[in-house]
Amino acid sequence: MPYFWVVGTDTDVGKTMVTTLLMRNLQKQGLRVMPYKPVQTGEVFNGEQSFYYDTAMYEKYSLQSLDLKNLNGYSFKEAASPHFAAQLEGQQIDTQRLLSQMQQLQSTYDVVICEGAGGLFVPLDTYGKTTLLDVIVQSKLPVVVVTRTALGTINHTLLTLEALNKRNIDVLGIVFNGHTESEMEQDNIQMILQHHPLPFATIPKLEDPSQIAEYALRDTSLFERLLKHETIIN
Incomplete structure (x- = not known):
């Protein structure tokens, strides 16, 4: 457990929020x-100041001092797929560097x-030959999957888990993010867990x-799993 990925079924599912929550709770x-x-895109402007949302969230809510220069590998201004955002700035993402x-x-x-x-399957190079999934495989690290609870999440989540399982990537658990406790959402969660009875955490819509x-x-059973792995390895 000491080293793991937080991956999403899509963009804007709450990976940064979950990463920040896990960081604080483990701290x-x-x-x-x-x-x-490793790669963040989409520079945000607040008056004359600019920042990147992901790493700014880490810094703001961390309970410990962070090594700011090592918070990320690449930052690109355009809010786009990493390969395209890098291309706009005349750069290429070196996965070995990551x-x-x-x-x-x-x-x-x-x-x-x-x-x-x-x-x-977000591409990291111009030709689409290297994806985020390729880097995860090479890192040999397990993952926590973040998904929505709303309509469409069953398909997206099961496809994501299938891709991970096919590559023998250990899934530590699932975070169901943005739960409003509707009957449909409850059923979505139950259906996913029937297919994959993994440790999980359900986070309400903040x-x-x-x-x-x-x-x-x-x-949550997810956090218990994380702590169990940390204790075993250390």
Whole structure:
């Protein structure tokens, strides 16, 4: 467990929020935790200041001082697929550089959480030959899958889990994000867990990011699984 990915079934499913929640909750266990975003896109402007949402969230809500220069590998201004955003800036994403950064962090911190970009098959190169999934396979790290609870999540989640299982990637659990407790959403969750009875956490729809500071995951089967793996390995 000390090193794992947070991946999504799609873009905007809440990977950054979940990564930040996991970071905070694991930090509360006395562990030195480092979040890492290999590739982030979409520069955000606030007046004369600019920032990137993902790494800004890590920095804002971390309970520990973070090594800011090692929070991510590449940052591109355009809010687009990594390969296209990189192309617009005349750059290419070096996946070996990303893997080396991950290995370096793993030698320094108790826990490293690598947050993916978009879904598993997001291309990282211009020709579409290398995807995020390829980097996950090469990293040999397990994953936590983040998915929605709304209509369409059954198909997206099962396809994501099938792709991971086909490549023998260990899935530590699922986070169902944005739950409003409707009957349909409850059934969606139950249906997914019938196919894949994994540890899980269900997170309600948070109206404001600041609610992250008060939200606890410690009583979920997913968090118990993470702590169990950390104890075994250490």
